[in-house]
Amino acid sequence: MPATQSRINDFVLKIATVNGTGSASANGLLMKALFRMGVPVTGKNLFPSNIQGLPTWYEIRANHACYMSRSGQVDVMVAMNAQTYQKDLEEVNPGGFLIYDSTWPRETALHRLDITVLGVPLARLCNEIFKTARTRILMKNVAYVGVLTALLDIDLDGMRSLLEETFASKPKLVESNLEAIMLGYDYAAENFTCPLPVRAETMGDNSGNILINGNEAIGLGCVYAGATVGAWYPITPSTSVMDSFTKYCEVFRTDPETGDKLFCIIQAEDELAAAGMVVGANWVGARAFTPTSGPGISLMSEFIGFAYYAEIPSVFINVQRVGPSTGMPTRTQQSDVMLCAYASHGDTRHPILFPANPHECFEMAVTIFDLAERLQTPVFMLSDLDIGMNDWMIPELTWDDSYRPDRGKMLGPEELATMERFIRYLDVDGDGITYRTLPGEDPKGAYFARGSGHNRYGAYTEDSDAYQDVIDRLLVKWETAKLLVPDAVLSKAERPTRLGIVAYGSSDGAVIEARDRLAEQGIYLDYLRIRAFPFTREVENFLQEHDTVFVVEQNRDAQMKSLLMLEYNDIADRLVSILHYNGMPIPSECVVTGVITHQDSEVAA
Numbered sequence: 001m002p003a004t005q006s007r008i009n010d011f012v013l014k015i016a017t018v019n020g021t022g023s024a025s026a027n028g029l030l031m032k033a034l035f036r037m038g039v040p041v042t043g044k045n046l047f048p049s050n051i052q053g054l055p056t057w058y059e060i061r062a063n064h065a066c067y068m069s070r071s072g073q074v075d076v077m078v079a080m081n082a083q084t085y086q087k088d089l090e091e092v093n094p095g096g097f098l099i100y101d102s103t104w105p106r107e108t109a110l111h112r113l114d115i116t117v118l119g120v121p122l123a124r125l126c127n128e129i130f131k132t133a134r135t136r137i138l139m140k141n142v143a144y145v146g147v148l149t150a151l152l153d154i155d156l157d158g159m160r161s162l163l164e165e166t167f168a169s170k171p172k173l174v175e176s177n178l179e180a181i182m183l184g185y186d187y188a189a190e191n192f193t194c195p196l197p198v199r200a201e202t203m204g205d206n207s208g209n210i211l212i213n214g215n216e217a218i219g220l221g222c223v224y225a226g227a228t229v230g231a232w233y234p235i236t237p238s239t240s241v242m243d244s245f246t247k248y249c250e251v252f253r254t255d256p257e258t259g260d261k262l263f264c265i266i267q268a269e270d271e272l273a274a275a276g277m278v279v280g281a282n283w284v285g286a287r288a289f290t291p292t293s294g295p296g297i298s299l300m301s302e303f304i305g306f307a308y309y310a311e312i313p314s315v316f317i318n319v320q321r322v323g324p325s326t327g328m329p330t331r332t333q334q335s336d337v338m339l340c341a342y343a344s345h346g347d348t349r350h351p352i353l354f355p356a357n358p359h360e361c362f363e364m365a366v367t368i369f370d371l372a373e374r375l376q377t378p379v380f381m382l383s384d385l386d387i388g389m390n391d392w393m394i395p396e397l398t399w400d401d402s403y404r405p406d407r408g409k410m411l412g413p414e415e416l417a418t419m420e421r422f423i424r425y426l427d428v429d430g431d432g433i434t435y436r437t438l439p440g441e442d443p444k445g446a447y448f449a450r451g452s453g454h455n456r457y458g459a460y461t462e463d464s465d466a467y468q469d470v471i472d473r474l475l476v477k478w479e480t481a482k483l484l485v486p487d488a489v490l491s492k493a494e495r496p497t498r499l500g501i502v503a504y505g506s507s508d509g510a511v512i513e514a515r516d517r518l519a520e521q522g523i524y525l526d527y528l529r530i531r532a533f534p535f536t537r538e539v540e541n542f543l544q545e546h547d548t549v550f551v552v553e554q555n556r557d558a559q560m561k562s563l564l565m566l567e568y569n570d571i572a573d574r575l576v577s578i579l580h581y582n583g584m585p586i587p588s589e590c591v592v593t594g595v596i597t598h599q600d601s602e603v604a605a
Helices: 023-036 082-091 122-129 133-151 156-166 171-191 214-224 239-252 271-283 294-310 337-341 358-375 385-389 413-417 464-481 505-520 537-545 559-567 588-604
Strands: 010-018 041-046 055-063 076-079 097-101 116-120 209-212 229-232 264-267 288-292 314-320 378-384 392-395 489-491 499-504 526-530 548-553 575-579
Touching (some): 010 023, 023 041, 023 156, 041 392, 076 133, 082 097, 239 264, 271 288, 294 378, 314 358, 337 378, 358 392, 358 464, 378 385, 378 505, 385 505, 499 505, 505 548, 505 588, 526 537
Parallel strands (some): 097 116, 229 264, 229 288, 499 526, 548 575
Antiparallel strands (some): 041 055, 209 392
16 A cells, blocks of 8 residues: 555545436535534535436545635545546546456456555445345445445444435435445445545544525525516526526415415526516516526626616626537536626626625625625626536525615605606716616616617617716726725735736635645735625735736636726736636646746746
């Protein structure tokens, strides 16, 4: 066995299986068992976008320092898929471990002298106990959970408790799953030295934290924000946002006495129709939203432009995936920044929120509805597949019961009664935001919500001055938006530095870890995490205060850097891109390498 340095609560476990074999449940058990031992964990799911039978992987990172980004390393590999065995073997770090089903012999070429290979006859063990073919396939995955429980020193009693909770309504499943776990556990305990040098150890109970994915958090947040209407067309990876919203509406938006549903959820015939339903529902006063991904935003652009010009609040949740076109639907990117910032034809600018984790997905799901109504405009949240469909450990979600939705400048019958005349698109406060009414409440508040040329009264016009009057006011509104969107988050380095780094969304975890690693090498960076567009004053100040600013993003064309250059045209020479866009979540090594490479080139020059 190659010598391996002992590491406790600091390892990456990767499991290679076949889609459709029930491995997700088994992998969830491992993740939750480590979590209940108090170990900070995160789980990344890499799955195919089409049919059953294709390769799938699940990556669990346990890290006592609570780094939540993907490390790019693999310490323990469970290779359950013969099709990907060669690739899985190559991924293991030197000194690491590979576990495989030794029921069938491997090719002699599939060896590495610098890792430890542990063969477990999982299929044979399960075939001897379980009767049906389907059960044998499912229980083979549960058996490797038992093997890992022994090898990694995962709490066996905690695993039993998890099984009892998971299958509380089906006691027979508890019995069969526990039997499968003990098959693997006993075999590992009898045939290998347990635990491995890379192992887990109880750190507490993780009280105050939860495991959740971003799509679940968004759906819940929309309910708490007061949303009652959801319209969407199914698209990976955003569909589970509406699944979550539906689930929580069934609980919180159903009248307990009558059983009446106090919500409306519509699967539209396409994305354009979904956008139209959202715009219409918001126009009449509901809080409505649509979850989608990049291709959906492309199709929704016509209604987005209409809502911008007619000034109708609208909420668009974009869980980004790899493009262009269909791209890779089950891989992650941050490649829709420019698409959403200027969606639709003509001169448009749209506020965007950038959550970095499921906790912010929940909070920003509330913020986005308030922003849309205060600004009377489409607002976007740009999550991504990594945040949306992967498992994150976050602090427990909290709620302020005193919250009341901010409906913005809305006039009702009482206010209209005191007015000589209601003028829909007249800016009386100087902030670019006009007063609106809801249709049907009072004839005095009636107006046309026009997508064609209109003047401040809402009347059709092709008069140049009248048209420009409205369009110029929308720029005033944009300046007001800078005061309303969430501020950027600044983290100063331990020592004064002229080096800065900027990131947004799911790149945050990689930057946090990379800054610590770079500081150990004497490279210190101030960090600014952008949380919204338009950019707040903090962004401009940060760019002006640093000689070099690294911009980290997960797309090929440096879209955030381009957006910064469009907004601040005197900073191009100080921005340096660090890009990652292969569809996998960005690892900290990418950031570390990008910074060091640039610094070395500066010294050489």
